[in-house]
Amino acid sequence: MRISVFGCGYLGAVHAAAMAELGHQVVGIDVDPLKIDSLAKGQAPFFEPGLAELLERGIRSGALTFSTDPEAARGAAVHFIAVGTPQQADGAADLRFVHAALDAVLAIAQPGDVVVGKSTVPVGTAHALRSAVEQAGARLAWNPEFLREGFAVRDSLEPDRIVYGVAEGDTTSAAVLDRVYAELLIAGSPRMVTDLATAELVKVAANAFLATKISFINAMAEIAEVVGADVTQLADAIGHDARIGRRFLNAGIGFGGGCLPKDIRGFVARAEELGVGPALDFLRDVDAVNLRRRDRVVALTREALGGTLRGRRIAVLGLAFKPDSDDVRDSPALDVARRLAAEGARVVATDPAAVETARPVAPALDYRAGVIEAVTAADAVLVLTEWQQYRELDPVALAALVGGRIVIDGRLCLDAQRWQAAGWQYLSPGRITDRSRALLGV
Ligand code: UGA
Secondary structure, rough: EEEEOOOOOOHHHHHHHHHHOOOOOEEEEOOOOHHHHHOOOOOOOOOOHHHHHHHHHHHHHHEEEEEHHHHOOOOOEEEEEOOOOOOOOOOOOOHHHHHHHHHHHHHOOOOOOOOEOHHHHHHHHOHHHHHHHOOOOEEEEEEOOOOOOOOHHHHOOOOOOOOEEEOOOOOOHHHHHHHHHHHHHHHHOOOHHHHHHHHHHHHHHHHHHHHHHHHHHHHHHHHHHHHHHOOHHHHHHHHHHOOOOOOOOOOOOOOOOHHHHHHHHHHHHHHOOOOOHHHHHHHHHHHHHHHHHHHHHHHHHHOOOOOOOOOOOEEEEOOOOOOOOOOOOOOOHHHHHHHHHOOOEEEEEOOOOOOHHHHOOOOOEEEEOOHHHHHHHEEEEOOOOOOOHHHHHHHHHOOOOOOEEEEEOOOOOOOOHHHHOOOOOOEEEOOOOHHHHHHOOO
C-alpha cells in the first residue's frame, strides 16, 4: 500500500520505517529539513537501537523516502499524523502541530483516503477534526501508538496490541488498517476496533496507569526509608502477585521523558475542561510523588556530604531519562544534576548517549566522555540512569579513583553489598539509609 507519515520525530520516523519493513511504499514528511536530510541518508536523528538498520533497509529497497514537501504524499491511500503534542504552560496539550499536519494532509488527500491519527491527543480531538476530514471525502481513524523509547523498533513490529478508533458508521477504515497491519495481525498481535474517543483514551489511560504504578512504589519508598525497610524487596514480593506484576515497579528517582509527565498533566487538564476534574485528582499526587523523588536524592547527597554541596565535586553517571536513549526531555537525572549545580556543587556528568543532548539544555555541567574521567577525585558518585554498563561497574577499581567513597544509587540498580564490601558508603532512596538507622537506633 502507499502510505504517508506526517511528522518524522520519534513516533513518525519509527512508524514510517516500520511500515516500509512491513512491505508498504512509505513517504515520511516533516517541516524540518535537517531531520529529513538525516533520515533520507538512513541516519536516525536520535538514539534508538535498531532504527538505523531499519531505515537503511527501507531506503535501499526504495520502499522508504522522506520529503519536506507534502506534495510527495499525494497518491498515498493512508496518511498517518504522527506529530508531537507538547505541553502548554497550563498543562494542557498544544495541538498546533496536529492542526498544521491535518491541513497539509487535506491539501493533498483524495476522496476515499484514510487519515489516521497516531499523536497522543486530548480525548475528543478526533471528534472535533472529523468533519474537516469528511468534507474532503476522506475518513478519520485514530490508532494510538504504545512504543517505548529504546524498544521502539520491536514495539512497532511486535506490538502487544493494535487499537483502531473509527467513527460511527465507518465500516471501511478498519478494513484498510487491517491491510496496513496485515503482517502483524497474521503474526498474532491482538487488535481491537473501538470508537474514536475510546481509542484516544486508551493511550492516555495506559500512560496514566504506568505513571501511577511507578509513583505507587515510590510512595512506598518514602515509607520504607523512615522505617528501615527495603523497597526493592517489597516490589519483588508484591510483584509475585500476578494481579500486581513486577514490571514498572522500580523505585528510584521517578519517571520522566517526553510522554508520561506530559500525558498525565494533559489528562488532568482535559478532565477539568470536561467537568470531571475530581476523577483525575489522584494524578496530581502521582505527579507530586514523582517530583519529590528528585528532591529526595538531592537531599540525600547533601546529607551525605555533611550538609552543604558548595564546592563539592559530584560525579553524575547518567543523564538520559532512561537507559538506551539519548532523550533528556524532563529527565529526572538531568534535573537532579542541575539542582546539585545550582546549590554550588561542581557536577561532573557523563552518559553513554545523552551528553550531547544534555549539553545545550544544561550548559553549567562539566561533561566528560566516560565514567573514569567523571569519577576521578569526586566527593560522591551518583548513578541516575540505570545503563547496563553502570550496573556492571567495578566498585573496587572506582574506589581507587574517587576523593570520597560515597555512592548514591538513584535507580536502585547497584549491588549494595558489593559496593559496601569495596569500602563505599552506599545510599539510595527507598533502602535503609543512615537516617533511618539513626531513627530506628539500629
Ligand atoms: C512510555 C510508555 O511506556 C509507552 O508505552 C508509550 O507509548 C510512550 O510512553 C509514549 O507515550 O509514547 P517511554 O516514555 O519511552 O514510554 O518510557 P518508559 O519506559 O515508559 O519510562 C518512562 C519513565 O519511567 C522513565 O524515566 C523510566 O526511568 C521511569 N520508570 C519506568 C521508573 O522510574 N520505574 C519503572 O519501574 C519503570
